Amino acid sequence: MKLRKVSAAAAAALVLSITATACGGGDGDNEGSGGGDKIKIGIKFDQPGLGLKEPDGSFSGFDVDVATYVAKELGYNADQIEWVETKSADRENALARGDVKFIAATYSITDERKQKVDFAGPYLLAHQDLLVKADSDITEATDLNGKNLCSVTGSTSAQNVKKDFAPKANLKQVGGYSECIAGLQSGAVDALTTDDSILAGFAAQEQYKGKFKLAGLKLSNENYGIGVKKGDTETVNKINAALEKMVQDKAWDKAVTDNFGPANYKNEPAPKIGNVVS
Ligand code: GLU
Numbered sequence: 001m002k003l004r005k006v007s008a009a010a011a012a013a014l015v016l017s018i019t020a021t022a023c024g025g026g027d028g029d030n031e032g033s034g035g036g037d038k039i040k041i042g043i044k045f046d047q048p049g050l051g052l053k054e055p056d057g058s059f060s061g062f063d064v065d066v067a068t069y070v071a072k073e074l075g076y077n078a079d080q081i082e083w084v085e086t087k088s089a090d091r092e093n094a095l096a097r098g099d100v101k102f103i104a105a106t107y108s109i110t111d112e113r114k115q116k117v118d119f120a121g122p123y124l125l126a127h128q129d130l131l132v133k134a135d136s137d138i139t140e141a142t143d144l145n146g147k148n149l150c151s152v153t154g155s156t157s158a159q160n161v162k163k164d165f166a167p168k169a170n171l172k173q174v175g176g177y178s179e180c181i182a183g184l185q186s187g188a189v190d191a192l193t194t195d196d197s198i199l200a201g202f203a204a205q206e207q208y209k210g211k212f213k214l215a216g217l218k219l220s221n222e223n224y225g226i227g228v229k230k231g232d233t234e235t236v237n238k239i240n241a242a243l244e245k246m247v248q249d250k251a252w253d254k255a256v257t258d259n260f261g262p263a264n265y266k267n268e269p270a271p272k273i274g275n276v277v278s
Contacts, residue, residue: 039076041067042086042094042103042227046178049201049259050106059083062197063224065255066123066246067104070226073242074101074235087175089154092116095229102228102239106198108156109225109276118232119225120239123252125268125277128157128219129196131203131212133184138191139215141165147190148172150180157194160220165193177202184212191215195222197265204263221277240273 043063044051050061068078086094086105094100095117106126109119132138138147144166151158153173161171172189174180181202183189192199196214203212226243228235246252247270260267271277 038080038082039071039074040082040084040100041071042084042091042100042105043067044087044105044176045083045085046176047106047198047201048205049263049265050198051104053083053085060259061201062124062255062259063104063106065259066226066243066252067102069246069251069255070102070104070239070242073245074238087154088152089175091154091227095227098229102226102235104224104226106195106222107225107227108195108222110156113227117227117230118236119227120236121225121243121273122223122271122276123226123243123246124197124224125271126195126197126222126224127217128160128193128222129199129217130215130219131184131192131199132190132215133187134211134213136190136213141217141219144169144191144193146170148183148188150174150183150189150192151194152177152180155194156220156222161193165219181208193219197260197267200260200263200265223271223276225276244273 043059043061045053047061051063052060054060068081071078071081084094084100086100086103091103091105091107092113095103109122130138130141130144138144144161145168147169149161149166149169150172151161153175158171158173161169172183177192177194177198180189180192184192199214202208203214226239228239252270256267
């Protein structure tokens with residue numbers, strides 16, 4: 001074949017087909033996926049039991065299982081998902097920029113956030129709590145005043161502490177909860193505060209067994225929603241239908257047992273779609 005004689009149109013078609021193959025991961029079998037080749041989903045990467053990037057590069061957690069189920073209902077198989085880390089402070093911007101199609105990352109539905117993003121759900125009700133050393137005498141939120149407290153920038157947990165629970169605590173805000181754990185272990189931090197679901201996951205990690213305890217306080221209601229770009233009502237509606245189906249066919253219960261069982265986390269029952277507990 002004389003390459004020079006290939007027409008411009010044929011060359012363009014060749015380029016197009018190469019591009020399509022590259023995007024499709026080379027299997028060329030994306031028919032019926034209904035939504036293109038890949039879907040980008042925002043999760044946490046450092047929260048055991050919720051959203052965790054494992055050492056082997058795989059992903060685990062309740063949010064991962066919920067997102068995988070939702071993606072399937074939107075027409076994407078698990079191997080078409082690209083997981084993107086969306087830290088607490090980055091979530092609204094990631095959606096506004098279109099970095100991800102949706103976010104399932106322990107993302108509480110709040111009025112403030114609803115100004116910037118839309119939410120499907122809720123799909124879990126958690127509560128803010130404290131994680132302290134096993135021998136700590138911190139039992140109440142008021143014990144935190146004057147103490148070193150760690151939480152995450154852009155979270156409701158940090159905001160609630162400043163506003164309500166312990167305005168005189170010495171609050172250190174970091175990028176992710178895993179960063180607080182090191183401080184708690186070394187003693188640089190007296191307590192870590194966020195949702196009980198997240199804290200239970202950390203406390204159950206093999207290397208921390210017996211070292212930490214949850215205070216068992218229900219300091220707030222955290223209604224986990226799936227964040228989508230503001231105005232994308234079609235996706236919100238599809239995700240709500242998927243979440244309803246997940247509860248009905250018991251896949252929700254299985255995800256709870258698989259992910260919260262090892263942490264012995266006593267979760268609330270599945271919320272009804274649209275029922276945000278204040
Ligand atoms: N659910 C709370 C929030 O959305 C705390 C957990 C988190 O930072 O993801 O802010």
